[in-house]
Amino acid sequence: MSAAAALGIRPLTRIDGELPALARGAAILGTGGGGDPYIGRLLAEAAIRAHGPVTVVQPAELPDDAVVVSAAMMGAPTVMVEKLPSAEQFAEAVRTLTARLGITPTHIACIEVGGVNSTTPIVAAAELGLPLVDGDGMGRAFPEVQMVLPTLYGHAAAPMSVSDEKGNSLVLDTIDNRWAERLARTATVEMGCSVSTAQYVLTGAQLKESYVTGTLSLCVRLGEAVTEARAANTDPVAAVAELLGGRVLLQGKVVDIERRTQTGFARGTAHIAGTGADEARSATLHFQNEHLLVEADGAVATTAPDLIIVLDAETGEPITTEGLRYGARVRILTAPADPRWHSAAAHRLAGPAYFGYDTDPVLFDGTPVTER
């Protein structure tokens, strides 16, 4: 029996009625960011109603010469809840890119499993009638295009397409993945801050080496586990921690929140006073679009790239950085990212220093990583 099976994770073979659980699990892996999974769920449900269920394949089943395109939404989640996508906007980005490259895609994949981008590839796959790969490029949510494991393997985000709902599309050729982020972000703003993209065209072999596998199945299991624990009056937060191999760092109450906008990013801190068994303790969360660093009792307890997840202390519902408010009873959970996020190169890509925090990375269990 595999470790995943022991935790009750069943590999998905298709997506049909699993969307509510998948969206809730994706919000948990969104670590406070990643956009509104409600809209993502509605979009995927509508696409499946129109085109039928989406077939899911495991990365191991991919032929080495498969042509896999990752689909994702880019822009501001606040805009996406107002300016909803056009019909087939996600398929359009894939069509634009593959037509320009003269290739025929065989599969669609997720580049980011946390938040709304767990469901946008389902929409593209349904619209295009293509199977979806059960995995993603990061195993969590991060804000920028280059912050994915394929970057560490030298795989290119571009050629990358960006399509808006008006019918505009562009294809970017860039010298590296940070330039892809930079140019795509500028285009996104001009196009109205909610675009669909197709990126990281990989062969089956490239995807198998560089993606995190089974993350859509994990989302479904996470979502189910929260619902089941609530129905059985057991602890949903503990269920999430067990599935992710993480730890509950602290239980407490939000006693102060400070938000400010700095160089285009919303940054903030939240102070949590311990409650119950953690009465004498305290924590400080540092967040931008996601929760990126948590201090407990005055010392750094965990940083990105490991996962910092804030859940409602009782219901286990994930709390976004925007949804944090005074008085909320929360439990802070930390969990390991994919181990490949812990090389020096990976830490330069998405470690605390990249996000402007003056500290070396700290693993989910509190182990500091000394960078040379």
Added chain:
Amino acid sequence: MRIGIDVGGTNTDAVLMDGNTVAAAVKRSTSADVTSGIVEALAGLREQRAFDASEIDAVMIGTTHFINALVEARRLAPTAAVRLGLPATASLPPFVDWPDPLIQAMHGRAYLAHGGHEFDGREISALNPEELKRHAADIAAHGIRSVAISSVFSPINSELELRAQEILAAELGPNVAFSLSHEIGRIGLLERENATIINAALRELATTIVDGLASSVAGSGLDAPLFLSQNDGTLMDVEYARRYPVATFASGPTNSMRGAAVLSGLDSCAVVDVGGTTSDVGVLNQGFPREATGEVAVSGVRTNFRMPDVLSIGIGGGSHVRDGGAVVGPESVGYRLSSEALVFGGSTLTATDIAVAAGWAEVGDPSLVAHLPQDEVRRALDVIAARVADVVERMRTSAAPLPVVAVGGGSVLLPEELPGLGAVHRPENFAVANAIGAAIAQVSGEVDTVYAISEGRRSAIVDEARQEALDRAVAAGADPATVEIVDFDEVPIPYLPGNATRIRAKAVGDLALTAATR
């Protein structure tokens, strides 16, 4: 003096208020025909304290008619939803994720059209009058009598919704009502559009109900102006109520909290309403309930109404007490308290029995609980106090001290002081708190939009938003001398350029009775 009336599903309560003092209070059964219950309640007030029509400055009514009509899916007008935004938004047309029976009950039809704005004010596409005229022809052909119009980013720019209304109204004639989303909700297209559709479906009922309310008041010999309570506890005049029935949806709990607060002479406090099965806790800040931040589902439809934030726990007068007092609730004997509780000769140990055994309440037969061990009674009371205090703690918006006001039949379960919170206030007359809340209501104006805050402009933009809220309150009928900002917040929005920040400001003032009415 003012008269406040609360028309609930079961009871119609009325109060005559002299300032913040209750001069008379009555409770009558709600009638099926809207009017007679109100006429009876007004007659009841006159019996308690004779008054002349000229002494009454205003009549305020809180009503559950509209939310009940939606919940029961009855008396809804045939309704069309017209959305401006194409080619954007076609992935999720209007009525997506609605329960089918509710769509059928309003013969709901969805239309998509070009238009809409980007976040920065550019148009997504130009409005197409011919396209709207074609939609109008189809709307007319289906016998639709009420139209909801939504446009992408209309809370930032309302121009296209107004132009679409002009075009459609010219085609459809004067007998079709329009509801515009920018007047009803905030950012979040589906939720705002859903609220607008619900409003549209209630427009015909609103005319009937408002006419009924007005004629019952006039029929009782009163010529004072009539106002209805809104969700946030402020007032709208009858013309506004005809156009925005949806604004009454949460007025019940809001009025109850505000009424309790004024009875206690507090304007920032937690209100704990202890019923038979649950305790509901809300928080008033400067006299207004804190609003829930998330989406609120009404009758299975997701909306972003401003509903008061209320937390409930399963502790009430009928709660079961088990394990030697260590566990109270959430199971409850509910309305069977008067037969199942020990003090009434029943066989279930309830929280009410504990209160009687402790000498905190005098109901039923105290000798039937005299055998309860004192340490068990003590333990159960401590559990109740600790859990209620925990919920109040959770609802606090700041570290500042927060007085607690207890109302409801089960409030005898609460001690004189709650751990960590201080004294518990227990107002009289709380049975008619809803009607009192209606009678004391004020008038508000609100701004909720996204601003691009450029370097050095923050304070100017903040001032502008605050002034706009003040102006809107005055336009809604507030006395300019009393208007002030009661709520303000700004939240930066991630991934948007130009330091985009969502600013909300709410201003409130006393109703300008002389100017607005007589």
